[in-house]
Amino acid sequence: MEKKNAPGNKKAANTVITVHDKFVVGIWETSSRRISGRVVVDSLFSVESFSTTKKPEHLVAKTLAKKVIPGLREIIESYEAKLTETLKTIRDEVDERMADPLLKSIEFGAPQEQTYELVVDGRHSWPLVNRFVRSIVLVDEISQALRQMYLSGFIDYGEYxxxxxxxxxxxxxxxxxxxxxxxHYHQQRKQIAAITTAAKVG
Structure with a gap:
């Protein structure tokens, strides 16, 4: 019996990421840049799926995928650490500014909050993909913290x-x-596969 949320299961539920700023939506599915969060998710999935394939004709792709995955994880973790540090710094600034005793008697109003849903195909919700998605959420948290300072009057819109x-x-x-x-991974696997095929034909 298959687990409903097992990696690669066609019936797996989609991963839904709720964000609060169009700025973050633009990172996820921008049309003005050649790369976007959605494209990266699909690319990460392509490597992870090759790493577990049982098809003998994809043995080279599987071997290469297993070698490249630790490096991909390291890249994601290193930049996630930078975003985490930035978020902490900004939240500390928000807390310091909001600690002003004068603000305790003020209840700030704010425009109605907008939310947007970013969807990852459930079949693509593998470990590297899910780890990368954390970084998207961190950017949204940073954006919300800065927006709080803007709406509270501590910074103007331009600075925000x-x-x-x-x-x-x-x-x-x-x-x-x-x-x-x-x-580079896909180029390598295709080159090696082509050489292997040529050798068999020869």
Whole structure:
């Protein structure tokens, strides 16, 4: 009997990520850049699925995938650490500003909060994919913290968006690096497969 949420199970439920800013949606599915969160998720899945394949014709792809996965995990973790540090710094700043005794008698109103759903196909919810998704959530948390300072009057809109863009740099760097490594992986497996096929024919 198959587990409903087992990696690769066609019946696995989709992963739904709720974010609160179109800025984060733009990172996930932008049309103005050649890379996006959605593309990275699909690419990570392609490597992870090869790493567990049982098809003998994909033995080379499986071997290479197992070798490259630790490096991909390290990339994700290193940039996640940067985003985590940034979030902590900004939250500490929010706490310090909101600790002002004068603010205790003020109940700030705020525009109605918008939410957006980013969806990952349940069949793609493998360990590396899920770890990468954490970084998207971290960017959203950073964006919300900066928005809180903006709505509370501590920073103006220009500074809010400028800091938001700067804080998100690690996610773009992470996606670019992952894209490079995964493309190299696919090039390698295709080259080796072609050589192997040619040798058999010869």
């Amino acid at each position: 968006k400028k800091r938001e863009k700067k804080a998100a740099k690690p996610i773009w760097q992470c996606m670019t690096r992952l894209d490079e490594v995964i493309k």
